[in-house]
Ligand code: 13P
Ligand code: 13P
């Protein structure tokens with residue numbers, strides 16, 4: 523078995539939270555080249571979306587492997603050094619622990635890992651996002667693997683006809699469940715329609731019994747009173763030969779659906795599919811961005827990437843995202859643009875509740891209502 527791992531972290535923004543500095547990418551690229559040279563990795567490449575750096579790696583160590591996770595951690599320490607030297611914003615932002623211990627769970631960086639036996643041709647798409655959360659993958663995964671209006675293969679491909687299995691995490695209660703579609707379709711939607719809590723972690727083919735998709739959904743860790751490891755997600759999707767075709771995997775993003783994130787991680791905004799040269803959130807630290815990097819994996823080598831959203835067929839989605847952004851922005855600090863109180867990443871509410879405690883007055887009990895028949 524080979525493992526494809528995407529491990530990502532924000533270790534400093536250039537400028538603000540909009541992008542990464544080229545010197546950080548250069549340091550990460552050298553580290554990955556050296557790790558391929560040393561035999562730790564079969565292959566690797568470095569990419570980005572917004573202020574998050576992604577290490578995309580093939581290797582034979584399996585998921586959650588200490589050797590690979592500690593390599594990623596060390597690489598992010600190096601990019602943090604660059605960010606500190608240049609005074610970039612939030613240097614080391616996602617490195618929340620002082621020391622590495624075993625694997626990256628709960629340490630800040632996010633990761634999607636998929637173990638597979640390489641097919642004669644192995645097309646995969648690595649999706650990288652900024653200014654949103656892992657639940658942002660719920661809607662497109664549903665469309666790719668369970669919606670015949672998106673994916674023709676569910677109807678006309680013999681291998682896909684039996685459907686797919688979705689593994690869903692409950693982030694609040696640290697448990698998971700499997701749904702078999704199409705049988706459990708309506709049950710699945712009841713859960714994953716609430717993407718702040720229920721998040722698709724993996725998808726498998728019912729007929730082939732192989733894993734088709736993996737997201738960077740980990741158990742959340744509570745650090746300093748705040749849940750971490752919940753933002754700027756990545757996802758791996760394998761394509762073709764009994765799995766959705768490349769175009770079926772990209773199709774959900776032609777609709778710039780609304781996700782949570784954007785400014786201060788606390789607003790709903792449209793998800794804009796872009797090429798790498800546009801993967802730099804700007805307006806209101808958004809709109810949230812997604813890039814799709816296509817690879818053919820051959821003997822573990824990553825042949826690519828192809829920058830799949832850098833294409834005029836996604837122009838309309840980008841333009842619609844701008845219209846939706848105009849509409850939502852005019853709500854200012856009101857819901858549903860601003861997230862509900864419990865989902866805000868930044869909040870003044872706890873302090874306000876404390877400060878305002880003695881200014882709130884109970885409402886007077888209502889006068890008893892006396893029926894007309896009994897009035898004097
Ligand atoms: P080609 O005939 O170009 O191989 O396309 C096959 C296909 O399934 C496209 O979705
Ligand atoms: P990042 O998670 O991408 O650093 O965004 C933080 C933020 O607050 C943007 O406004």
Ligand code: MG
Nearest residue numbers: 532535539573
């Ligand atoms: Mg940042």
Ligand code: MG
Nearest residue numbers: 573574652754
């Ligand atoms: Mg980010």
Ligand code: MG
Nearest residue numbers: 532616753754
């Ligand atoms: Mg982030």
Ligand code: MG
Nearest residue numbers: 653753786787
């Ligand atoms: Mg954030």
